[in-house]
Amino acid sequence: MLETALIMIVIGILAGIAGAILGLGGGIIVTPVLTLGFGLNIKYAIGASIIVVIATSSGSTIAYLRDEVLNLRVAMFLEIATTIGAVVGSLLTGVLNPKYLYVLFGLLLIFSGFNMVRKLRMKANDYGTGKDDALASKLELNGRYYDKNLKQTIDYQVTNVPGGLSVMFGAGLASGLLGIGSGAFKVIAMDTFMKMPLKPSSATSNLMMGVTAAASATVYFFNGTILPGIAVPLALGILGGAVVGSRIMQVLPTKLIRIVFIPILLYIGGNMLLQGFGVKL
Amino acid sequence: MNKQPDEHLNQEMNSIELIIGKILRIGVIISATIMLIGWLLLVITGKTGYAGNFHPTSFQQIIAGTVQLKPDAIMMLGIFCLILTPVLRVIVSIYSFFKERDMLYVYITSFVLLVLIISFLIGLSQA
Numbered sequence: 001m002l003e004t005a006l007i008m009i010v011i012g013i014l015a016g017i018a019g020a021i022l023g024l025g026g027g028i029i030v031t032p033v034l035t036l037g038f039g040l041n042i043k044y045a046i047g048a049s050i051i052v053v054i055a056t057s058s059g060s061t062i063a064y065l066r067d068e069v070l071n072l073r074v075a076m077f078l079e080i081a082t083t084i085g086a087v088v089g090s091l092l093t094g095v096l097n098p099k100y101l102y103v104l105f106g107l108l109l110i111f112s113g114f115n116m117v118r119k120l121r122m123k124a125n126d127y128g129t130g131k132d133d134a135l136a137s138k139l140e141l142n143g144r145y146y147d148k149n150l151k152q153t154i155d156y157q158v159t160n161v162p163g164g165l166s167v168m169f170g171a172g173l174a175s176g177l178l179g180i181g182s183g184a185f186k187v188i189a190m191d192t193f194m195k196m197p198l199k200p201s202s203a204t205s206n207l208m209m210g211v212t213a214a215a216s217a218t219v220y221f222f223n224g225t226i227l228p229g230i231a232v233p234l235a236l237g238i239l240g241g242a243v244v245g246s247r248i249m250q251v252l253p254t255k256l257i258r259i260v261f262i263p264i265l266l267y268i269g270g271n272m273l274l275q276g277f278g279v280k281l
Numbered sequence: 282m283n284k285q286p287d288e289h290l291n292q293e294m295n296s297i298e299l300i301i302g303k304i305l306r307i308g309v310i311i312s313a314t315i316m317l318i319g320w321l322l323l324v325i326t327g328k329t330g331y332a333g334n335f336h337p338t339s340f341q342q343i344i345a346g347t348v349q350l351k352p353d354a355i356m357m358l359g360i361f362c363l364i365l366t367p368v369l370r371v372i373v374s375i376y377s378f379f380k381e382r383d384m385l386y387v388y389i390t391s392f393v394l395l396v397l398i399i400s401f402l403i404g405l406s407q408a
Contacts, residue, residue: 002324051360058309058366065302072298076374076390083396090403139385210367211393215400217364221357222405224338228356229323232316235363239313 004038005233012237015052019238020060020245021252022261023202024183025053025209028268030234040230047225048234050217053183055235057210059242060203069250070203071143074158074190081165082186082212085172090216092177102276105174105185108167109269112188116262120255133159145200148250156197164194175212183209184268187261198254198261203246297377304373305366312362319355329353368397 015029027049034045064070136142136158144155158164171185183205190201220226249257323329329336330351337343337354343361346354371394378386 005320005324051363054363054367058305058363058370061370062302062306062309065298065305068295068298072301072374073386076371076386076393079371079393080389080396083393083400087396087400087403090400207370211371211397214364214367215397218401218405221361221364222338224336226357226360228319228336228353228360229329231360232320232356235360236313236316236320239309 005229008230008233009237012052012055012234013241013244015234016056016059016238016241016243017245017248019052019056019183020063020206020242021202021249021257022183022264023187023205024264025049025056025213027052028184028264034230043225044227044230047220047227048231050213050220051226051231051235052238053213054210054217055238056242057206057208057213059239060206060246061210063243063246064203064206067146067246067250069145069200070207071141071145071196071200072207073139074141074143074194074196074200075204075207077139077141078164078168078186078189079208079211081168082172082175082208083215085169085174086176086212086215087172089173089176089178092173096177098178099276099278101174101177102272104276105170106269106271106273106276108170109184109188109265109272112184112192113262113265113269115192116258116265120258120262133157133161135161143200145197147199147254149253154197156200157195159195160193164189167193172212176216182212184265198257199249202249202257206246297374297381300377301370301373305370308362308366308369312359312366314359315362316356316359319352319357319359322350322355323352326352368394371397 011030011033018029019025030052031042031045031049034040034048035042040048061070065072139161141158141161142156143158144153146153167185167189171182171189174185175182186205186208187198187201190196190204191198196204217226330346330349330353331337337346337351337357343354343357347358371390375387375390375394378384378390
């Protein structure tokens with residue numbers, strides 16, 4: 001009992017650090033560990049993963065809000081699309097064959113992975129690429145953040161709001177339908193489509209994921225798929241890990257974060273594509 | 282001319298983020314403390330407080346179990362508080378935007394809360 005609990009705490013700390021840095025929920029790390037490593041039923045692994053997403057989100061947001069890396073307006077505005085997507089997704093369960101979605105989302109992730117490779121070749125300060133956008137200005141989405149690595153305040157403009165909204169709707173749809181946190185899509189919507197710098201994209205994705213996950217978490221909570229003996233040590237580890245991770249992220253060079261992010265993106269994308277074609281890993 | 286509204290906007294965001302940060306921190310500390318107490322009780326006593334693989338899921342069971350200091354019930358209470366922290370964040374954001382008289386974002390954030398409530402109700406009806 002004690003041994004399992006301590007392992008869970010360690011896994012939690014690692015997942016929290018990684019999740020906070022990359023803007024991913026951490027479910028990507030925890031679900032395979034629980035199912036493959038501990039032989040836990042996938043049903044309970046998903047229940048734990050939802051708690052993991054919320055813990056990463058709340059833990060890292062505490063640090064990001066104080067250090068003003070995340071963009072609260074972008075988060076709230078895009079939440080409209082993710083929450084509606086999540087509701088539609090949960091209503092479509094059983095109607096729509098998830099097979100096609102897996103293929104579609106797998107392709108989108110792989111495409112974005114290659115897009116990010118192209119960005120890697122740009123200079124370290126690849127910000128301010130967005131043009132003046134009437135809609136973004138009207139919604140006051142443009143922002144600034146202090147980059148602790150570059151040691152300067154960076155002003156940035158947000159562009160292509162409709163494109164970002166559509167990807168966010170897809171991200172919500174995927175989390176409602178497939179039971180995933182879909183943090184990867186959230187980062188892509190902001191970084192690739194809306195041309196936000198990677199660090200505010202990642203921090204804002206973290207904030208948004210908790211809100212999206214909270215809606216489905218209550219369902220899992222009441223139907224008993226959340227096992228307290230597993231979820232609690234995981235969550236405690238993650239809260240600590242996420243606070244540490246959100247501090248580390250700010251001093252890392254953006255380039256390094258991308259280098260870690262790209263293979264994970266390609267891995268998830270390839271995995272979804274295979275699942276869409278009926279190959280179970 | 283251009284600098285004035287920009288500065289104002291920046292200050293406004295700072296105070297909103299500070300309030301949300303503070304309340305969020307309190308919420309996280311409360312839920313983490315409850316989870317930690319339940320988990321320590323579990324590790325020390327080695328018992329979940331329930332027979333077999335059963336763990337409480339309804340409010341009634343959780344509250345009754347918490348009063349009797351059953352580890353699983355206390356842990357579930359802590360998890361429930363953790364689930365509420367993002368919702369709390371949305372509610373506080375509405376209040377903060379309202380205080381700053383940013384009505385556009387009061388509407389946007391209220392709409393998000395409304396969708397959250399709807400999805401919550403759909404979830405309950407399917408559970």
